[in-house]
Amino acid sequence: MSATQEAPAPVGVLAPPSVGRQAVLIGRLDLRRRLRDRSIVIQVFLAPILLGLIVGGAFAGGSGNLEATIWVADADGTDTTRAISQTVAGSSEDGGVVFRAADVANEAEAQARVDDGTADAVVLIPAGFTAAVLDGRDAELLVVGWAGSPIVTGVAQSLADGIAAAVRSQQISTGTAVGTAEQLSLPVDAAALARALEQPELIVVTDSRMENSFNLISFFAPGMAMLFLFFVMGTAARSILTERREGTLDRILSGPTSPTGVLLGKTLSVIALGVLSLLTVYLFTTFAFGVDWGDPIGVLLIIFASVIAIAGISLIITGLARTEEQAQSLTIIGTLMLAILGGTFIYTASGPMATARAFTPNGQAAMGFIDLAAGEASWVAVLPRVAVILAIGLVTGTIGLLAIRKGFAR
Amino acid sequence: MNASAVATIGFFEVKRYLSDRVALFTTVLMPVILVLVIGLSIGGAQDNFAVGIIDRDGSEASQEFVTLLGEANLDTVAYDDPTALRRDIRLGFLSAGVLIDPGFGAALESADEQARVTMNLDQASANGSAVATSVTAATEALTAAPAAIRVAVATLDGAGQPVAEVAGQVASGVIADTAPITTREVLVGTVREEDRNGFATAVPTQLTLFVFLNGMLAGMTLVESRRLGISRRMLSTPTGVGPHILGVGTGRWILGLIQAALLLAIGALMFQVDFGHWPTVAALVLLWTSLSAAVGMVLGAVGRTPDQVVALSIPLGIGLAMLGGSMWPLSVVPPFMRVLGHLTPHGWANDAWVAIINDGARLPDVATEMGVLLAITIVLAGLAVVLLRRSLSR
Numbered sequence: 001m002s003a004t005q006e007a008p009a010p011v012g013v014l015a016p017p018s019v020g021r022q023a024v025l026i027g028r029l030d031l032r033r034r035l036r037d038r039s040i041v042i043q044v045f046l047a048p049i050l051l052g053l054i055v056g057g058a059f060a061g062g063s064g065n066l067e068a069t070i071w072v073a074d075a076d077g078t079d080t081t082r083a084i085s086q087t088v089a090g091s092s093e094d095g096g097v098v099f100r101a102a103d104v105a106n107e108a109e110a111q112a113r114v115d116d117g118t119a120d121a122v123v124l125i126p127a128g129f130t131a132a133v134l135d136g137r138d139a140e141l142l143v144v145g146w147a148g149s150p151i152v153t154g155v156a157q158s159l160a161d162g163i164a165a166a167v168r169s170q171q172i173s174t175g176t177a178v179g180t181a182e183q184l185s186l187p188v189d190a191a192a193l194a195r196a197l198e199q200p201e202l203i204v205v206t207d208s209r210m211e212n213s214f215n216l217i218s219f220f221a222p223g224m225a226m227l228f229l230f231f232v233m234g235t236a237a238r239s240i241l242t243e244r245r246e247g248t249l250d251r252i253l254s255g256p257t258s259p260t261g262v263l264l265g266k267t268l269s270v271i272a273l274g275v276l277s278l279l280t281v282y283l284f285t286t287f288a289f290g291v292d293w294g295d296p297i298g299v300l301l302i303i304f305a306s307v308i309a310i311a312g313i314s315l316i317i318t319g320l321a322r323t324e325e326q327a328q329s330l331t332i333i334g335t336l337m338l339a340i341l342g343g344t345f346i347y348t349a350s351g352p353m354a355t356a357r358a359f360t361p362n363g364q365a366a367m368g369f370i371d372l373a374a375g376e377a378s379w380v381a382v383l384p385r386v387a388v389i390l391a392i393g394l395v396t397g398t399i400g401l402l403a404i405r406k407g408f409a410r
Numbered sequence: 411m412n413a414s415a416v417a418t419i420g421f422f423e424v425k426r427y428l429s430d431r432v433a434l435f436t437t438v439l440m441p442v443i444l445v446l447v448i449g450l451s452i453g454g455a456q457d458n459f460a461v462g463i464i465d466r467d468g469s470e471a472s473q474e475f476v477t478l479l480g481e482a483n484l485d486t487v488a489y490d491d492p493t494a495l496r497r498d499i500r501l502g503f504l505s506a507g508v509l510i511d512p513g514f515g516a517a518l519e520s521a522d523e524q525a526r527v528t529m530n531l532d533q534a535s536a537n538g539s540a541v542a543t544s545v546t547a548a549t550e551a552l553t554a555a556p557a558a559i560r561v562a563v564a565t566l567d568g569a570g571q572p573v574a575e576v577a578g579q580v581a582s583g584v585i586a587d588t589a590p591i592t593t594r595e596v597l598v599g600t601v602r603e604e605d606r607n608g609f610a611t612a613v614p615t616q617l618t619l620f621v622f623l624n625g626m627l628a629g630m631t632l633v634e635s636r637r638l639g640i641s642r643r644m645l646s647t648p649t650g651v652g653p654h655i656l657g658v659g660t661g662r663w664i665l666g667l668i669q670a671a672l673l674l675a676i677g678a679l680m681f682q683v684d685f686g687h688w689p690t691v692a693a694l695v696l697l698w699t700s701l702s703a704a705v706g707m708v709l710g711a712v713g714r715t716p717d718q719v720v721a722l723s724i725p726l727g728i729g730l731a732m733l734g735g736s737m738w739p740l741s742v743v744p745p746f747m748r749v750l751g752h753l754t755p756h757g758w759a760n761d762a763w764v765a766i767i768n769d770g771a772r773l774p775d776v777a778t779e780m781g782v783l784l785a786i787t788i789v790l791a792g793l794a795v796v797l798l799r800r801s802l803s804r
Contacts, residue, residue, distance in 0.1 A: 039721030047725035054732045057750075058743040066459075067539055096536025097578030107596065114598045139413040139591045147597040148605045150457045154483035157595060161482060164591035165550030169557055175584035176558035177565045180577040186566045196564035202518060202553040203525045205545055212532045214500040228725070236719070335459050342445060345737065 019261045026257075026265025031272050034236065043228040044277035049284055052221025056289065059216045068097050068120035068152040070159065073104035073112065078130040084163055085125065093134040097155055110144040121145040121156035123163070133167055170197060175396060214374040215291040217285050219281055222369055223344040225281045226362045227335065230275050233314040234331030240404060241324045267311060274307035294372030298379035302368045305386045309361035309393035313338075315400025319407070338362055361392045419657025423631070425663050428654035436627075437669055444674060449612035449681060457540055458485045459505040462495045469515025471525075471552065478548035478764050479508065484541070485741045499532050506531050506541045518556045521574065554583050602768040603629065603684050610684075613677035613734040614763035618698065618756050620673075621666045623727035625702025629719040632710025634717035636801065658710075659703050666699030686766045690773050694762050698782050701755055711797030735760040748785040758782045 002046035019026065034040050044102035074085040089101035102119070104110045109123040125140040132139040141160040145153025156405040174193065181188045240263070243249040252262060282299060285291040293299045317334060339345065341356045342363035357363030423533035427433050460483045465472050480486045489495040495507045517525035526549065529545060532536050554580075562577035603610040632655070636642075644654040674691070677683040713719040713724050731737055733747075734756020740748050751757035762779035765771035773780070 025679055030629040039718050043721050043725065047729070051725065051732065054729060058732070058738060060619050063698055066540060075591055091539060096538065097540040099539065103586060111596065133591065136587075136589055139587050141591065141593045143593055143595045145595065145597055147599045148602045150605075153457070153595065153597065154458055155540045155543055157484045157593060158547045160593040162543055162547035162550055164593060165547055165554070168588060168591050169550055169554045172554050172581065172584050172588055173558040173561035175588065176577055179580040179584060180562045180573060181566050183576050183580065184566065184571050184573065184784070186571065188565065192567070193561070193565045196561045199557075199560060200524065202550070203514075203549040204527045205542070205549065206526065207532050207542075208528050209533050209537060210496055210499070210530060212500045224728075231720075231724070271744040329431060329692050334437070336440055340440075340447065345444070363694065370501060372496070374500040376493055378496070 022261030023264035027268035031271035055220040056217035071102040105388035159320040230335035312393035312397030319400035319403025420660035423661025449609035467514035471515035482544035609681040619731040626723035628706030631708030663703040707794035
């Protein structure tokens with residue numbers, strides 16, 4: 001190499017910046033241009049927050065509670081049945097399913113009360129019930145329910161089953177005590193038997209309440225943000241095709257800028273936009289609405305990995321598409337398919353839907369957010385999901401970039 | 411106005427649209443897939459509470475207890491990890507968790523120990539007493555024999571006598587001889603269609619969502635033709651711009667009808683949904699498709715670029731659908747959200763669908779809902795005409 005070539009560039013002529021510097025310059029310019037576009041701002045910042053808020057509002061305040069009034073009607077009127085119906089009526093808490101002791105004479109009246117909506121279900125202890133039990137005849141409890149609400153009828157059924165089992169259990173205990181006494185020729189003291197029947201339950205059921213700071217906003221808001229990011233990143237990736245068609249790409253490449261610099265710059269810009277979008281959704285819902293997303297490091301990791309994955313998928317679509325229209329079509333179809341499979345619109349996925357969710361980056365991200373927000377998971381626990389999402393992004397992104405680079409040579 | 415020109419423009423609008431693969435995907439395939447997914451995943455009314463079980467004992471008795479819980483109207487799901495169990499309760503996938511402590515089986519066999527079970531519930535849950543009825547039914551059924559032995563031992567304080575042993579043998583005989591107490595279930599009323607068949611909800615809600623969304627996206631066509639100068643060119647032809655606008659609107663209206671007919675056909679023929687009174691259904695569909703086409707015309711007038719129409723339509727289409735009960739029924743949301751929902755046309759349309767499908771409503775029964783939708787359609791159509799006239803004369 002000659003000495004003249006090594007000499008510093010003459011004053012007034014800029015030395016070509018390094019590829020990294022080129023990428024940053026191009027990326028910054030690209031990002032600034034995008035942030036000036038109102039429709040992009042609507043899609044990546046406003047829409048996810050608003051849609052997340054709608055979901056949050058819709059499911060505020062324990063809407064998962066079943067509300068119903070079940071009547072326990074004692075038409076038998078013996079000491080035993082009165083005690084049972086009073087115990088049951090006192091066992092329910094406020095709200096949810098409420099048990100009430102009520103006067104209902106017979107089956108026809110019970111049906112009428114359910115039919116006119118006064119009661120959602122009636123458990124009727126019919127007249128003669130105690131006598132039948134004591135005589136060893138077949139005894140029967142009646143459950144009247146509304147055909148349209150099997151779950152309420154089911155609760156009433158369980159209530160009746162519990163009463164039946166308790167009554168029968170007492171009968172068996174008495175029979176066993178008396179039978180054993182006969183076999184061993186021991187006397188039965190009625191008072192001792194009565195006391196023994198009052199013995200504590202064999203199984204103690206403790207009711208344990210757990211705190212729940214999970215808010216559906218932390219499931220739906222990032223899901224919606226990712227959906228719109230797919231659209232916006234698709235547009236961004238398409239801008240390479242547009243620049244090629246309009247000849248501006250050739251103009252850029254005729255200068256000292258390298259194709260790698262252009263591609264890296266554009267990729268950096270969409271990644272920055274994506275991270276900015278998800279971060280805004282995260283911070284806004286956290287500080288303005290007190291949504292608890294869980295371990296912040298985990299949230300940031302998933303956000304970053306998801307953006308890489310979305311960028312990667314956009315790049316592969318752009319790389320494989322021959323025209324802008326084709327790229328747009330593939331983006332719309334791909335985005336909506338991923339949204340359906342990843343469960344962006346459906347919260348409680350089960351069966352094949354739950355399996356499909358695991359194969360999409362947005363689905364993995366949604367499950368990761370759930371782990372952090374509701375599953376007490378630390379950032380370490382979500383690392384496998386982050387790795388899967390990143391891998392999807394890196395593989396699709398690399399293939400996409402190679403395909404686009406090849407397109408540059410054409 | 412030239413009716414045949416309107417028809418021709420409408421026909422070509424439909425033809426052009428149906429030749430576009432993406433359009434076919436978003437109009438036809440996507441709603442069909444979503445109807446299938448949602449219809450299959452909601453599948454009618456919930457029958458039982460889902461309860462997660464962690465059996466830390468693993469004894470014969472604890473396994474029998476789990477079986478009895480299943481017989482007591484609970485859908486039991488086995489869990490190993492308490493964290494996963496708590497997560498699914500917080501998420502609302504489970505109504506409660508039942509943890510069987512170690513030593514459960516041994517305690518039942520012992521003379522005086524108590525077996526322990528913990529019921530895990532969400533802080534805000536009011537389902538506790540409902541789930542507890544099932545747990546009680548299962549514990550009562552499981553403990554009949556050991557309880558009888560304990561009662562016998564406590565009653566007959568026979569020192570030096572093998573009371574427990576004898577009582578054990580006697581108890582099995584007594585249990586076999588004691589007549590069962592049965593429960594008889596009587597059901598009143600009829601099962602609503604939405605409780606019987608998940609598709610009775612999935613079809614109308616997705617129809618409302620997608621017909622409206624595609625109606626909005628139709629605005630793209632108008633923006634495009636304005637940009638390309640087609641609209642101005644139409645002004646210079648004898649046909650004029652009026653039939654052009656009306657033609658595009660008609661085309662989109664027909665596409666909405668095709669979409670609606672397809673979804674209704676899938677529901678009725680593939681999944682046997684009983685949609686109720688067909689003339690009322692037809693009237694609602696005609697009204698909804700007109701309203702959706704009118705929205706598209708308004709967007710076509712205000713949008714500057716096709717991309718802008720898309721950027722506005724998708725969030726707005728999804729947001730209105732969420733508010734108006736197309737993503738979840740308005741019956742589950744708090745009252746203020748129900749009021750908000752009725753600020754959207756979706757809220758009224760979904761109300762009408764629920765009444766028609768579930769309560770056998772006919773036109774007079776849903777007159778209020780239909781009246782509101784008609785008023786919205788007229789206002790939107792009027793607005794579209796004014797805005798389009800202004801934008802096209804620019």
